[in-house]
Amino acid sequence: MENDTVLQVGLNNLMRNNMSQNGINNGSNQWFGYYKKFDYFSPELIRAGCFPRIMEHNSTDKAIVLIHGLSDSPYFMTAIADHFYKLGYNVYLPLLHFHGLKKPMGMEGVELKEWKANVRFAINTAAASAKNISIGGLSTGGTLSFYMACINPKINGQLYLFSAALDLAGGPMGLFGELKERILRTYAADVLDKFNEKKPLVGLNPYRYACIDMDGAQELARLIKETDDLMDEYDANNPFPVRVFAAHSECDTTADINGIWALQAKTPADRFILYIIPKSDDVSHASVVLKNNIEVKEDSAGNTVVLEMANPKFMEMMEAITDFQ
Structure with missing residues (x-):
């Protein structure tokens, strides 16, 4: 497995070097070795801008894996990836199973085990060229990051959580969110999915699907149950061992902050930073990680419509991350 990872790193570097020498646009650090490992992805199948990314220095001892959220793509993590790259990190942005596709087929067949395999490959690739490995992600990507920080010994750096979906939001104390998680983990979710009229997943936004699909939501609910069980293993006598930055x-209204508070309570105070964006800034769930608005042309006159608002506190948040280093 380790030799295979080293070969993937070499293949990716060779392909990128060849394309650069030939003056071919390589898709802004597109991770070509990723396609060889996961053959259900290819440049032809993926929407423009949604591809997996890799950003490597000639030599560094630290790396980070950054994971996108449910229904979106690595594009959402690119501004944060740029910041970590400037801090001297190798950066790896995997594309999760059944995401970013031109023809997503209603996400029928999406599997949590493949999401874990996607992230594990990124961790192994990072560990092949650096000693200190951190991990982080948005929403579902944050949940996967916490999961890997708990079970994968190669994560020996920091954990970065952005709107992490450790719990789903809804109702007082997140009670409705807990109910949603339980329903999604049952056969009722499959029944509802069959009777629910499927909306097209590919819409106006070039970097995410038009809605959250029930199949993907069900896999997230299963992941949250696993992370809940892992969370229960930590307490005052056995605190969470990884330094955490959470924004x-x-x-x-999607991810309940109660999950973050639960983790904070099980992490020593000097190893946990919680960066709260106040309600007055009106920053939605996925916008936490956006440096710039996501806009598209609305008509032939060149007018644009804003699909996702940027986080006005983005640069301040990056400064907080730099201080956290």
């Missing part, structure tokens, strides 16, 4: 918006 969350008070306007988030």
